Amino acid sequence: MNALLTTSVGSFPKPEYLTRARTKASKGELSPDGLRTLEEKATSEWIRFQEEIGIDILVDGEQYRGDMATYFAENIDGTEISGLVRSYGNRYYKKPIIVDELRRRGPISVDWFTFAQAQTKRPVKGMITGPYTMMDWSFDEYYGSRADACFAFAKLLHDEAVALEAAGAKVVQVDEPALSTRFDELPLLVKAVGIVTKGLKAKTVLHTCYGNYNEIFDYFNKLPVDQLDLEMSNSGLDLLDRFKREPLKKEIAFGVVDVHSHVIEPESLIRERIEKALTIFSPSKLLIDPDCGLKTRSVDEARIKLRNMVAAAHAVRTAHGLT
């Protein structure tokens, strides 16, 4: 079956035992191997959960990552990691600092992809933090030009994408949450993502969120990927009218669950959102997922949100005879 496939954006919350273990490890009270064992345990649990509720395209849940840019930077030569910087509220993250020429020292996320894919017959997405976001979220003490830093990331991330594909990834997702940061730099982003996805046979996806979509709409069809993954429940349902007038020439993964709210959307509400999307997109080109990574929710909240999402997608499939 190939209609209304369900998937996830990337991150899932970490179970409490893993959060505690990470704190211990950061203080040197737990060995890297000890931490790794627990990260693998949490990853396996999330894979099993996704299978159990019937998600079609899985993610590894990013149990081994702190921040998406920092995790990649830690595995790239030419970077250091800064102290904590605030994102919003009480959330802080460490930013990469580019201090030298950027070089890929080896696989970044391939091992985790391989670990996760080995646990399931369903496809697991390979995940790449995009070159524009890596550049925008890093301090730069070396290149002195946003474009130069961005292309340097793009070149090494292309090698990572090729390695993911070689490891068996059927889907490679490029995360660009920074996409809508500076509209005048959208051509730079298109070029840089194009470098990453060039020549890949895997299905390519671009995820973004928090966008002023009206400003970036004209670029949707120019993005060098097969599928766009957009936050729709939080800010984008208004966008549907525009898609009606100016059709998307790609697949769309349609966010139907707000990841920033404790409120659990009932299945009926999610069904309505999917039905709305179906008035614009054909079911074979429409995937259903949450708005963004679920890592800021509790494990229980994330599980219920995902369960309701899958149940809603299945109900809509049945109602439309898509099973």
Add this chain to the structure above:
Amino acid sequence: MVRTTVVGTYPRIGETSEEQALRRGIARLDRGEIVEAELQAIERDTVRQVLREQNEIGIDLVTDGQISWYDSQSHFAGKLTSVETNGLVRYFDTNTYYRQPVVHGAVAWKAPVLADDWKFAQANSKVPVKAVLTGPVTLASLALDKHYRSKKALALDLATAVGEEVGSLVQAGASNVQIDEPILTRYPGDLTLVSEALERIRSHKARSTLTLFTFFGDVAAIYKDLGDAPADILGLDLVQGSATWPVLAKHGSTKPLVLGLIDARNTREEDPAAIAKKALELKGAVDLKASYLSPSNGLEFLPRDRARRKLQILRTAAQKAGVGA
């Protein structure tokens, strides 16, 4: 010697356990382990730290770091009549987010929002503490307006509210008030509205010095008219807004300036001598003795240790500029 100041925000937490008290406190409040009053005490300890760091480095005009602000928009706007706060929206081109104020009806000022914090900060600083407010046009532009359907109408009512707030700050003793209008770097055409709004604020300023600050970009296109805006001092981001520099160097300024020459969005360290040299290029065109050197915008986009380092560079640059002035 050119004086030094900061723009507004300061990193809330640093790398040491003591410097992370506020983060722990908020987490404990969220878990119900402490009450609001206990968190406020922790906030005030953090404000003391922030003031001590600025005092020790020798900054001439400091701020409380806006430590108690959730963000630049909702902290003030969220406390006005007919305003609620909604979901997170990206703040300009930064990787930070603000809770978007949603305007449901006519906005009006209810009670002082910042005066207590200002009084506390001034009591804990050796030098004057500048009161900083987000300007009405930026507030109006970044809010979700479901009532006025007119940015101008909303901005002018917000200006009345900001004016009341400035009045309460001045009454509390503030002698330096800064209004931030970063929106001018995105919509230079808003200058007329900014000026009209500032007129409403100026009537409350009494003898205090009123600074209009723009950051996150340049104001080259409106630089000449900016000088006519009803403010005593103009603050300029000359890093991300480096395009303002040639116009500034050419035309000078009849008003004192805050020269935002230190990059507050990147960790790369400037050479203080080069910064001093740059400032001195304005000798004769700008009254440098009445002006300030500063970071290009608030310091919260840097880790705490790097923010301190930037302030040291700023201070050294100001001293070096003094030798040539």
